[in-house]
Amino acid sequence: MASLDRIKVLVLGDSGVGKSSLVHLLCQNQVLGNPSWTVGCSVDVRVHDYKEGTPEEKTFYIELWDVGGSVGSASSVKSTRAVFYSSVNGIILVHDLTNKKSSQNLYRWSLEALNKDSSPTGVIVTNGDYDREKFAENPVPLLMIGTKFDQIPENKRNDVLTRTAFLSEDFNAEEINLMTGFTDRKRFNFKNLHYD
Amino acid sequence: EECLSPTCSFCTPQVLFFGFGWLFFMRQLFKDYEVRHYIVQVVFSVTFAFSCTMFELIIFEILGALSSTSRYFHWKLNLYVILLVLIFVVPFYIGYFVVSNIRLLQRQKLLFACVVWFTFMYFFWKLGDPFPILSPKHGILSIEQLISRVGVIGVTLMALLSGFGAVNCPYTYMSYFLRNVTDSDILALERRLLQTMDMIVSKKKRIAMTRRQMYQRGEDQSKQTGIWGMIRSVTSPPPNSENLSLIQQEVDALEELSRQLFLETVDLQATKERIEYSKTFQGKYFNVLGYFFSIYCVWKIFMVKFWSQHISFILVGIIIVTSIRGLLITLTKFFYAISSSKSSNVIVLVLAQIMGMYFVSSVLLMRMSMPLEYRTIVTEVLGELQFNFYHRWFDVIFLVSALSSILFLYLAHKQAPEKHMTM
Numbered sequence: 277m278a279s280l281d282r283i284k285v286l287v288l289g290d291s292g293v294g295k296s297s298l299v300h301l302l303c304q305n306q307v308l309g310n311p312s313w314t315v316g317c318s319v320d321v322r323v324h325d326y327k328e329g330t331p332e333e334k335t336f337y338i339e340l341w342d343v344g345g346s347v348g349s350a351s352s353v354k355s356t357r358a359v360f361y362s363s364v365n366g367i368i369l370v371h372d373l374t375n376k377k378s379s380q381n382l383y384r385w386s387l388e389a390l391n392k393d394s395s396p397t398g399v400i401v402t403n404g405d406y407d408r409e410k411f412a413e414n415p416v417p418l419l420m421i422g423t424k425f426d427q428i429p430e431n432k433r434n435d436v437l438t439r440t441a442f443l444s445e446d447f448n449a450e451e452i453n454l455m456t457g458f459t460d461r462k463r464f465n466f467k468n469l470h471y472d
Numbered sequence: 473e474e475c476l477s478p479t480c481s482f483c484t485p486q487v488l489f490f491g492f493g494w495l496f497f498m499r500q501l502f503k504d505y506e507v508r509h510y511i512v513q514v515v516f517s518v519t520f521a522f523s524c525t526m527f528e529l530i531i532f533e534i535l536g537a538l539s540s541t542s543r544y545f546h547w548k549l550n551l552y553v554i555l556l557v558l559i560f561v562v563p564f565y566i567g568y569f570v571v572s573n574i575r576l577l578q579r580q581k582l583l584f585a586c587v588v589w590f591t592f593m594y595f596f597w598k599l600g601d602p603f604p605i606l607s608p609k610h611g612i613l614s615i616e617q618l619i620s621r622v623g624v625i626g627v628t629l630m631a632l633l634s635g636f637g638a639v640n641c642p643y644t645y646m647s648y649f650l651r652n653v654t655d656s657d658i659l660a661l662e663r664r665l666l667q668t669m670d671m672i673v674s675k676k677k678r679i680a681m682t683r684r685q686m687y688q689r690g691e692d693q694s695k696q697t698g699i700w701g702m703i704r705s706v707t708s709p710p711p712n713s714e715n716l717s718l719i720q721q722e723v724d725a726l727e728e729l730s731r732q733l734f735l736e737t738v739d740l741q742a743t744k745e746r747i748e749y750s751k752t753f754q755g756k757y758f759n760v761l762g763y764f765f766s767i768y769c770v771w772k773i774f775m776v777k778f779w780s781q782h783i784s785f786i787l788v789g790i791i792i793v794t795s796i797r798g799l800l801i802t803l804t805k806f807f808y809a810i811s812s813s814k815s816s817n818v819i820v821l822v823l824a825q826i827m828g829m830y831f832v833s834s835v836l837l838m839r840m841s842m843p844l845e846y847r848t849i850v851t852e853v854l855g856e857l858q859f860n861f862y863h864r865w866f867d868v869i870f871l872v873s874a875l876s877s878i879l880f881l882y883l884a885h886k887q888a889p890e891k892h893m894t895m
Contacts, residue, residue: 303680315731315734316665316730316731316733316735317669317730317734318727319669319676320676321676321677321679321680322680323680323681337677337680339673341669350738350742351741351745352738352739352741352742352745353738353741355741356662356734356737356738356741359662359665359737360669
């Protein structure tokens with residue numbers, strides 16, 4: 277067990293987008309029956325075989341830290357939340373495809389989390405305005421997940437996909453879109469986490 | 473021509489009020505949510521605009537601006553519109569959005585919304601029975617019937633809020649100095665929180681690894697056939713499953729602890745921020761304003777006879793501004809605490825309803841503060857309501873609310889020092 281390295285991944289997003297359900301699916305391989313409001317932070321662990329089947333196979337624990345709340349929370353909540361953002365290896369940004377605001381709020385979420393990380397590039401906090409340069413130099417890999425894809429009417433799906441493709445490009449992040457209930461269980465390859 | 477310019481002078485500020493309500497909605501209340509139903513925004517802004525216009529009319533009354541006939545006309549017009557909004561429009565839309573959230577009733581949304589509205593009207597009408605708010609000479613379909621009921625609800629709300637505010641304000645101001653939160657207190661709590669999270673993580677790792685091993689072994693076991701396989705599975709039951717449930721219980725307890733620690737840390741942070749704010753000039757200024765309303769209530773008891781025009785104008789103006797500001801802040805806090813993306817529409821409409829009723833009753837109560845010569849217009853417009861009843865009702869509810877708040881805060885304060893002693 278001592279040889280297993282620690283990997284911490286934050287799961288961020290507005291309340292009600294499906295972070296807890298996602299984390300539960302990833303770690304327990306089951307659908308979450310009764311999702312409730314997350315107070316503070318809830319952690320779950322997934323065992324992952326990196327480079328499975330090859331001689332370099334190594335087993336990692338991936339800690340998924342699901343931080344609850346909204347970007348508009350009081351500053352006391354934000355300062356308390358900041359303790360969870362230290363030494364992060366990756367960030368999963370979750371947004372609801374039926375709610376445009378939740379996608380826009382991802383900028384503020386990522387700024388909140390990355391600012392705490394205090395990378396050597398010296399990220400300065402503006403009031404939530406988007407600055408592409410910050411994300412280009414960002415050493416922390418980002419993964420964007422859109423939920424509730426099946427709740428979008430057929431004719432609007434292409435528009436939504438285009439919008440989110442642009443969004444993930446801005447973030448320099450990978451992107452996955454999920455259905456409600458997550459009946460379609462995809463194998464998540466954490467391609468971005470390279471540990472040599 | 474005489475009617476044209478006063479109408480313009482009312483329309484311009486009304487448009488401004490509407491714009492302010494619109495901006496408040498967008499920038500404050502709905503800043504984290506997506507506006508999908510613009511009707512909600514319009515209804516909120518309209519309610520706000522017409523409520524503010526009523527206050528404007530009182531100011532005009534005291535100042536003696538414009539002719540009395542045009543003032544009277546605008547009073548009546550404004551009153552009709554706001555009653556229409558508060559009794560028909562807002563309750564109907566509240567019913568409509570509540571019904572939209574319930575899946576079973578999706579098919580016949582309009583029908584069920586009408587049902588909800590009729591239920592509301594029934595109880596609204598019944599409100600007239602226990603209260604002596606009308607004199608018997610009023611007909612069934614008079615405007616006094618509607619205003620009197622709106623007045624009762626609004627006055628109750630005002631008294632509840634004022635009572636709580638009058639007690640809460642000095643309590644919070646004093647208690648922050650008594651509690652004296654330092655940075656090291658917060659750091660200690662944060663450290664405990666992170667340690668708890670780390671413990672949860674390590675236990676969950678054990679559970680995950682154990683499950684994995686069980687799964688692998690289970691796979692191996694299922695491959696074993698024959699007698700030896702059966703004997704094996706009976707004589708050596710997996711010892712890990714009992715361990716697992718024990719560890720899971722420990723994890724549940726730790727998770728509950730982490731939530732408590734999180735909330736305590738938030739509480740300490742908020743206290744520290746409020747202490748810092750109250751030391752600033754801005755903080756002190758707003759504290760003074762907050763005290764003003766309570767002082768005014770006390771002053772009223774002594775029944776100062778001498779009221780000059782200017783004093784009453786300034787007083788009335790300050791009361792209006794303080795109560796609007798106080799109400800908007802309270803509504804915003806309430807909204808953030810309880811809303812989600814599903815219920816936000818309903819909550820905003822409920823807030824608009826409360827706001828409208830609150831402002832209408834402010835006008836009712838304000839009548840007492842105004843000198844005799846200005847009272848006539850209010851009496852003329854609102855009809856012959858039993859104004860004394862409203863004042864007595866306000867005083868009773870104010871007292872009840874203040875006493876309950878004292879009790880509530882006392883009990884809450886008693887629990888707090890015990891929490892921190894276990895740190």
